[in-house]
Amino acid sequence: MNIKLLNKLSSSFILGAVSLSSILANENYSNEHFQKAIESYQNRLFQDSYILLQQYTKENKLSSDTTFILARSAYEIGKFSEALNLYKSMLKENPNNNRVKLELAQTYFQLKQYDEAKALYEEVLKEPGLPQNVRKNIEFTLNSLDKKSQKNFIKTTLGFGYGFDSNVDNNSSDNLVYWGNIPLSIEDKKSDHVAEYILALNHTYKLKDDLTVDNRFVGYIQKYNNEYDNDLSLTVFGTGLSYYTQKSKLSLAFDYNYVWLDNSTYLNNYILTPSFDYQIDANLMYKTKLKLIKKDFKQTQYEFRDSTYYELQNSLAFLTQDFGINTFSFTFGTDNKDKGSHYNVDYDFVSLRYENMYPLTKSTILTNGIELYKDIYKENEEFLYGNKRKNDKVIYDLGVIQSINKNLSLGATFRYINNDSNQNIYEYDKYVVKSNIYYSF
The missing domain is CATH 2.40.160.60 (Outer membrane protein transport protein (OMPP1/FadL/TodX))
Incomplete structure (x- = not known):
């Protein structure tokens, strides 16, 4: 599986949906840990954003958007099981959130739970208003997953x-x-x-x-x-x-x-x-x-x-x-x-x-x-x-x-x-x- 393709799929549909301005408007921006966490995430310093948000959650409750950033940070540093649980909790609150479904599918793939990943990709693919580039990426990913489930290659x-x-x-x-x-x-x-x-x-x-x-x-x-x-x-x-x-x-x-x-x-x-x-x-x-x-x-x-x-x-x-x-x-x-x-x-x-x-x-x-x-x-x-x-x-x-x-x-x-x-x-x-x-x- 092409990891770059998965990241491209996410960035084209998922990350674009996360508005940092909306996060800053709804969180206590005066909190030092939170400020540094957002800055680290913006600069792709995922290890730092993960640690800082973990500290922040000891005293504060995260919004859904900030939970997404924590989950994404956990994913980027290889904490796939933790990212999986965070995405699941988000999807439970909002079952129609396609951006979370795609991130969850990508995390399932990293954990080699290919059937679960395939089911989520197919579910998102049924959406009538899905952007064409995202649709093509999902179809390519599903084709790769089908090949991954094969036992014989000649x-x-x-x-x-x-x-x-x-x-x-x-x-x-x-x-x-x-x-x-x-x-x-x-x-x-x-x-x-x-x-x-x-x-x-x-x-x-x-x-x-x-x-x-x-x-x-x-x-x-x-x-x-x-x-x-x-x-x-x-x-x-x-x-x-x-x-x-x-x-x-x-x-x-x-x-x-x-x-x-x-x-x-x-x-x-x-x-x-x-x-x-x-x-x-x-x-x-x-x-x-x-x-x-x-x-x-x-x-x-x-x-x-x-x-x-x-x-x-x-x-x-x-x-x-x-x-x-x-x-x-x-x-x-x-x-x-x-x-x-x-x-x-x-x-x-x-x-x-x-x-x-x-x-x-x-x-x-x-x-x-x-x-x-x-x-x-x-x-x-x-x-x-x-x-x-x-x-x-x-x-x-x-x-x-x-x-x-x-x-x-x-x-x-x-x-x-x-x-x-x-x-x-x-x-x-x-x-x-x-x-x-x-x-x-």
Whole structure:
């Protein structure tokens, strides 16, 4: 439920009905506590207005309007049960007061008493003279409440993309590598067009209001026009638990990936991902995620690559009025061969990434990002270089997505990668451009 929407609903119909001038005319304005309480409420200092009005009520009886201010102050500082009792007493005195009904419905929502909230919203909606903007807000709120009472949520996305890869095998720009004094040729770069097909199924089952089971299936196919050896197919089966509080989300997910390369079984991945998201304030969110992957290669010539991968990522995302959503991520980890060690398997890595999402229009989003990535392999490569491989990679992404309607969207992406390595066979640069169409239901 969008809390901002609820507040907007209240301010458009409720707060406008509270006339501070009428309060001041009917209360003992000479009382110091009362004066300060009203001033605090006007300045949205709800903690102060609540405390002062509580002191004032020890010797004075509140009018209905002042009771409303006390109830609203209690609500704003999270004392929902107290606000509920105050609104109920007001409604008992005046059963036709729609402003109190809406505030009471909003308070019921905060206490997760959704049936009571829904009944009050529907009651107010029957009023013939209800302002149109308030009517629309209530209808939207009721729709959200209906969804909140659902147990199952299913979303399906179909996608198709077509693009161009300038360096399919990530081959070096150099022509030769030397084995001692003997020159060995490096395979030339190959470019090709590539198509991709996507099917994603997401299912969420709500065990409780704050606890869900999240299941997913992803099918992905990548096919090149000419470089068939790089054709790839992937299936993902995943499940997990998510626990929600007012400001945070704690999740534990397990995924099983099955990968085919060139129509042959290539790799199985077993992935465990605990994560934690925390909403620091309305514009700032912190995320941390630990990923553990057990890699199980299925082809005999690749079995030496079996390994266990660990990754820890910390992200800070903040929303700005002028520059959209900005996310900074710091990631580090390691990949370790299961048995023994190998110069081409064991490595440590670190990454720093910045991403931006900027709304060009209400239906068009521009995305861009840059990542600085570094890895250091743990074992010497003795045959050609006699040292440990080190890679410094720069990745730049640019994209745009256009929403056509609630189901259909179009996208285009550009990615450039430049990898600088102390072993020239691994030095390369490339770019990939793609256009995509997505249909969700």
